[in-house]
Amino acid sequence: DTAVSQTPKYLVTQMGNDKSIKCEQNLGHDTMYWYKQDSKKFLKIMFSYNNKELIINETVPNRFSPKSPDKAHLNLHINSLELGDSAVYFCASSQEGPGATESFRPQHFGDGTRLSIL
């Protein structure tokens, strides 16, 4: 059984379009994340949700809108796609929450969505 699954795996689209990426985790984790990995392979956090609430927003353009209908799902909608949005987008989850400093929880990553803007 896949722990963190995201769809689609590949997404090729034209500049200006709107697209969504879906993510689901069956690990029972409280916290989910979206990361962007650019062409230089630098993995950077975009958003973090804990129990459906936004807790981290790393100054991402407001064309990116995450939505968490429940704690097992975190989707990412992108409006008006630009060339610079081409990257691999990873979803991840961990068992986190208040008191995170007391213990550690490694993040489990999905297989990534390879987004290419033409």
Next chain:
Amino acid sequence: GQNIDQPTEMTATEGAIVQINCTYQTSGFNGLFWYQQHAGEAPTFLSYNVLDGLEEKGRFSSFLSRSKGYSYLLLKELQMKDSASYLCAADLNSGGYQKVTFGIGTKLQVIP
């Protein structure tokens, strides 16, 4: 700001030992992760250090010095399948929640 530095590329020979260094300057530091990422795949968890010292896990060991802002990942008896990127990542406290900040990653090539 948060800063994590590691070499971008390294090459080592099959059967040898390699050490990948990482230095960090961060606030709200909890501990240090190492992840492995094969080309075209997702990062996978290797190790976590919260206390100073060496943590050994089979062929892989990880070291942390909190006072020096320094960590390394040691890979012994290198195998061809160890060719991958190794990501150093700081586990930070952001308002009581975990925020993981990654370094650029070190691309390790293992040669015969």
